[in-house]
Amino acid sequence: MSRFNIKLIASILGLLLVISGFGMLMSLPFSFYYREDWWPIASSAAITIFTGLPIWLLLKKSASRELKKRDGYLVVTLGWVVMSLFGTLPYLLSGSIPNFTDAFFETISGFTTTGASILNNIESLPKGILLWRSLTQWIGGMGIIVLAVAILPILGIGGMQLFIAESPGISAEKLKPRIKDTAKRLWLIYVGLTFLETALLMFGDMPFFDALNHSLTTMATGGFSTKNNSIAFYDSAYIHYVITIFMFLAGTSFTLTYFILKRKLKKVLGNEEFIVYLVFIILATLMLTGFVHSLTNSSLEKNFRDTLFSVVSIVTTTGFVTEDYTAWSPLITMAFFALLFIGGMAGSTAGGIKVVRHIVLFKNSFLEMKRQLHPNAIIPVRLNSKAIQGELTYHVLAFMMIYFLIFSI
Numbered sequence: 001m002s003r004f005n006i007k008l009i010a011s012i013l014g015l016l017l018v019i020s021g022f023g024m025l026m027s028l029p030f031s032f033y034y035r036e037d038w039w040p041i042a043s044s045a046a047i048t049i050f051t052g053l054p055i056w057l058l059l060k061k062s063a064s065r066e067l068k069k070r071d072g073y074l075v076v077t078l079g080w081v082v083m084s085l086f087g088t089l090p091y092l093l094s095g096s097i098p099n100f101t102d103a104f105f106e107t108i109s110g111f112t113t114t115g116a117s118i119l120n121n122i123e124s125l126p127k128g129i130l131l132w133r134s135l136t137q138w139i140g141g142m143g144i145i146v147l148a149v150a151i152l153p154i155l156g157i158g159g160m161q162l163f164i165a166e167s168p169g170i171s172a173e174k175l176k177p178r179i180k181d182t183a184k185r186l187w188l189i190y191v192g193l194t195f196l197e198t199a200l201l202m203f204g205d206m207p208f209f210d211a212l213n214h215s216l217t218t219m220a221t222g223g224f225s226t227k228n229n230s231i232a233f234y235d236s237a238y239i240h241y242v243i244t245i246f247m248f249l250a251g252t253s254f255t256l257t258y259f260i261l262k263r264k265l266k267k268v269l270g271n272e273e274f275i276v277y278l279v280f281i282i283l284a285t286l287m288l289t290g291f292v293h294s295l296t297n298s299s300l301e302k303n304f305r306d307t308l309f310s311v312v313s314i315v316t317t318t319g320f321v322t323e324d325y326t327a328w329s330p331l332i333t334m335a336f337f338a339l340l341f342i343g344g345m346a347g348s349t350a351g352g353i354k355v356v357r358h359i360v361l362f363k364n365s366f367l368e369m370k371r372q373l374h375p376n377a378i379i380p381v382r383l384n385s386k387a388i389q390g391e392l393t394y395h396v397l398a399f400m401m402i403y404f405l406i407f408s409i
Helices: 006-025 028-033 039-060 069-087 089-094 100-111 127-142 144-155 160-166 179-203 208-219 237-250 254-261 265-269 272-295 300-315 330-339 355-373 390-408
Strands: none
Touching: 006 039, 006 069, 006 127, 028 039, 028 127, 039 069, 039 089, 039 127, 069 089, 069 100, 069 127, 089 100, 089 127, 100 127, 127 179, 127 208, 179 208, 179 237, 179 254, 208 237, 237 300, 254 265, 265 272, 272 300, 272 330, 272 355, 300 330, 355 390
């Protein structure tokens, strides 16, 4: 362990706990408003903040400011574990989930935006606890690490290694030369889209509390809901379409969203991954809508809406549902299962393999066949007209091999 910068790693973990504790405090106003028992959340926040604060303050001055790549990966790994351990406190102290194992499962499912849940009756939980549950996904979606990256340079600590370790794609693309500026802009876009979706859902007569929670978990592509029946609870085409649009945006690279806001549409339309992502969703929706319409008595619009919602939800790994697609037919269920392996774009909150890795794999396979015909030719894999380093191609292949190996286990 001497190879690691222990003091700096511990200091950053302390900072992450402080940020996580303040996230808990965001649930307090709702506990007060709905006249619920507020002390479990307040106590949890106090324990988390006052555990992290001394560690951060005591070690940040004595720690070396050099953060190496291996330190970055260790911080990211330990960060999720430590935050999840403390994130169980609101569940345990409120009695909402009295068992530690279940509480830890629910919390780490939230922070990792996995979306799996041990809860049978979600609607019975206090509102403050429900909001904390949604916040775990929202914080985990963009990454509390990326949030910390915006703060670390202020302390004289470089954040690039953390940004690389947290980035979900094949490379970490910066919007600005300074990494903290990139992190800040990503979070501003994330927050802005969250509030925009909240407002649009309220316009469709969804109550503010439900609109806020569903916006938090939509942008995180996490899928936690305040309703037992998920989005199917709302029999509203407007609400379904709004959430579909924002699931799609959440599965899009936030770098591209930034370019859209800056009206740099050429960069968006020239992005291979975005074009493949968009075209794939359109084609999958059109083909599956035809099958679904032949099996149900619903209108074409409803079948299209439910299919589009399901395709986007599955491709982006969000997990919201408006219809039980497993009841349509085994063939359609198999098709949706295959969609799970696509994933959203790199640089988004979506899970899965990511579209860009599929593109690199396909292009590399095609070029390998060309190399067999022209053994002496040097033909690099290109993405967005730029040559990709051979080492990066092997990283993609290794990632996919490990991904399917773990899945098969």
